[in-house]
Amino acid sequence: MTRMSRIALVAAVVAAAGIMTARRPGRRRADTRSWHSMTVYRTLDDVSANLPDQLCRLEVQLTPAPGGRGAEIRARGDRPDAEVRRILRLSRSLLEVGEVRR
Amino acid sequence: MRALQWRGPNRLAVGEVPDPAIKTRADVVVRVRLSATCGSDLQLLGGDSPYVGKGDVLGHEFVGEVVELGADVQRHHVGDRVVVAPVIACGRCWFCSQYEYSLCDNGGCFGWSHAGSHAEYVRVPFADVGAFTVPDEVADERALFASDAASTGWMGADMGGVNPGDVVAVWGAGAVGQLAARAAQLLGADRVLVIDRYDNRLRQVEKHIGAETINYERTDVVATLLDRSGGRGPDVCLEAVGRPGTVGEAVTACRKGGSVFVLGLFAGLVDRFPLGAISVKGLTVRSARMHGQRYIPMLLQRMAKGELTTEHLATHVMPLEEAPEGYRLFRTREDGCVRAVFRPGS
Numbered sequence: 468m469t470r471m472s473r474i475a476l477v478a479a480v481v482a483a484a485g486i487m488t489a490r491r492p493g494r495r496r497a498d499t500r501s502w503h504s505m506t507v508y509r510t511l512d513d514v515s516a517n518l519p520d521q522l523c524r525l526e527v528q529l530t531p532a533p534g535g536r537g538a539e540i541r542a543r544g545d546r547p548d549a550e551v552r553r554i555l556r557l558s559r560s561l562l563e564v565g566e567v568r569r
Numbered sequence: 570m571r572a573l574q575w576r577g578p579n580r581l582a583v584g585e586v587p588d589p590a591i592k593t594r595a596d597v598v599v600r601v602r603l604s605a606t607c608g609s610d611l612q613l614l615g616g617d618s619p620y621v622g623k624g625d626v627l628g629h630e631f632v633g634e635v636v637e638l639g640a641d642v643q644r645h646h647v648g649d650r651v652v653v654a655p656v657i658a659c660g661r662c663w664f665c666s667q668y669e670y671s672l673c674d675n676g677g678c679f680g681w682s683h684a685g686s687h688a689e690y691v692r693v694p695f696a697d698v699g700a701f702t703v704p705d706e707v708a709d710e711r712a713l714f715a716s717d718a719a720s721t722g723w724m725g726a727d728m729g730g731v732n733p734g735d736v737v738a739v740w741g742a743g744a745v746g747q748l749a750a751r752a753a754q755l756l757g758a759d760r761v762l763v764i765d766r767y768d769n770r771l772r773q774v775e776k777h778i779g780a781e782t783i784n785y786e787r788t789d790v791v792a793t794l795l796d797r798s799g800g801r802g803p804d805v806c807l808e809a810v811g812r813p814g815t816v817g818e819a820v821t822a823c824r825k826g827g828s829v830f831v832l833g834l835f836a837g838l839v840d841r842f843p844l845g846a847i848s849v850k851g852l853t854v855r856s857a858r859m860h861g862q863r864y865i866p867m868l869l870q871r872m873a874k875g876e877l878t879t880e881h882l883a884t885h886v887m888p889l890e891e892a893p894e895g896y897r898l899f900r901t902r903e904d905g906c907v908r909a910v911f912r913p914g915s
Contacts, residue, residue, distance in 0.1 A: 506663070508662045508663040508674075537663060559662075560674075563659060563661045563662050563674065563675055564595075564662075564675050564695075
């Protein structure tokens with residue numbers, strides 16, 4: 468895992484909505500790509516500080532999940548939907564148990 | 570090592586597979602002492618499941634001995650005799666925090682997503698969460714069923730809401746149904762009735778569980794249940810069969826405001842479901858795959874005290890090499906088979 472501060476992403480915090488957004492610089496294309504969401508049972512700070520590398524290559528939004536359920540990760544990118552979902556599942560496994568389940 | 574493999578639709582064979590090894594830091598490797606057949610396996614054998622491929626090792630209900638430890642394992646030592654929950658759960662996701670282990674986001678199941686226990690050795694991921702040391706006074710033949718049948722049955726009675734004084738009906742006199750009936754008794758049910766068509770299983774219920782029985786081939790089940798519950802219907806109905814028709818019958822029989830819990834595994838759509846009766850009668854209908862980690866420690870203690878006996882369920886104990894024949898007996902119910910149990914290495 469790599470800390471957000473170490474990766475080549477521009478992260479902006481949208482304070483009013485309570486959303487953290489990480490975006491690849493220079494991307495201008497129309498946003499027709501689908502968002503995919505996953506909830507991770509870790510605090511928002513923990514997820515933000517330990518975002519897995521593969522997730523860092525996607526456009527990512529982080530929000531706290533309601534009811535103490537952890538953090539919600541939304542992601543999209545120039546990849547097939549199934550691949551984005553696979554990266555989200557892998558990331559959840561890394562964030563929750565520290566390794567990819569096998 | 571030797572293991573029972575699925576080789577194609579309804580084709581099983583014992584063959585050589587690689588020995589398991591520690592893959593993650595929370596794993597242990599267990600030498601299997603006993604491994605049981607389960608009704609849920611029968612859905613796999615026909616090849617309908619996308620989770621099982623040719624060569625995969627079946628089996629998920631087992632007791633064994635720890636032979637190798639991952640670096641992060643805290644609760645186990647080499648040589649520990651352990652019973653292992655069939656569902657693999659991480660213990661760290663939100664569902665595990667709610668004790669809903671079979672819903673784990675990072676889990677799986679032996680004999681489905683992960684190599685199974687009908688083998689000389691099996692790798693157990695998240696061993697601190699899913700493996701439990703067996704008290705010395707509990708023999709393998711008893712501890713084995715804490716893994717799945719007893720914990721599944723207990724879950725039905727617990728989550729179905731059995732209270733002292735209840736009348737409880739159980740559909741199915743297999744291992745899960747029998748142990749659901751026993752759980753209902755231990756939770757204080759006043760009257761427990763078990764429904765099946767196999768007389769040998771119903772005799773086991775009467776002899777070993779001490780519950781009443783109904784043979785549905787000779788008796789009108791709903792009429793009998795109403796009669797034996799003062800016309801109210803059972804307070805709690807536990808379905809442990811997994812065939813269309815049984816849940817509907819449970820809904821029909823259950824008292825107003827009662828509870829129906831579905832333990833049987835169903836695949837696909839089940840038609841002609843009496844949703845109107847559920848609404849009009851105000852029933853609670855629930856289901857779950859087993860949350861074994863929630864119940865196994867308590868069940869092992871009850872086994873140690875003699876409150877829960879299960880040895881009679883292992884009607885056919887045989888070497889692993891005879892496992893294909895064991896599954897044939899289990900599937901056909903021949904020779905009074907309730908559960909075939911395999912002993913690797915014998």
